[in-house]
Amino acid sequence: MVNLIVTERIRLAIHVLISREGTEQELVLKLQPYVKVPKDVQVEESRIPKTIPHTLLSKLSQALERQSSDESFSLQTLVHGSCIHLQPPPPRTKSPELVKILDDIKAELANREYAEMTKNVSFQRESMRAPLNIGGELRDAFRSLSAVFNVLLSIAAVFAAVFWVSGTVTQDIGKRTLLSLFGALMVAIAEGWFFAKDLLHVDVKTSHGPLPREKRLPTPYFSAENHTSPPI
Secondary structure (H helix, E strand, O other): OOEEEOOHHHHHHHHHHHHOOOOOHHHHHHHHHHOOOOOOOOOOHHHOOOEEEHHHHHHHHHHHHHHOOOHHHOHHHHHOOOOEEOOOOOOOOOOHHHHHHHHHHHHHHHHHHHHHHOOOOEEEHHHHOOOOOHHHHHHHHHHHHHHHHHHHHHHHHHHHHHHHHHHHOOOOHHHHHHHHHHHHHHHHHHHHHHHHHHHHHHHHHHHOOOOOOEEEOOOOOOOOOOOOOOOO
């Protein structure tokens, strides 16, 4: 059914037909809702039709032409200034199957994005253990200080021994001091070499020890009902 926009010309024709006597009662009842009410009567604007069927407008024109020969009430004249009213299309509703497919795609994309962000993230097992062993660190420090003290003590002892023994060979203080310094220097080189060897041996042993295992972050699964990424 074709509906036309109601214009003032059409409302005037309806008012004229209803006010005349001899009009079919059935037609009057159909046209009555289109009549404007006085301003002092409160009527909701939405209750007044804004469109009229083409067939009803054709009957209106025929009834007016039968009662008078006025061409201003012809169908062509009444239609002038009006236009066809097109019903707006109904809102589109997504089917449940389509909604489920879209949700699954969103969840899969979220899983891929999360896996891409966390592929290089790992936690060392050592970082999740208890705090550092302070006692062990202090023992290592005391052991190093003890080794240095022993080296200095050995150098001083060799210097004193060589200085005392050289007195049986010569009484020249300068020569005795040079011999003592030479002996102390030889002991210092030997002790330094052994100290460095022990230190390097400890470092190499530590570096070639068992590597800490890495704990990978779990890869969560995003369901279609929940797209929120868990915090890292």
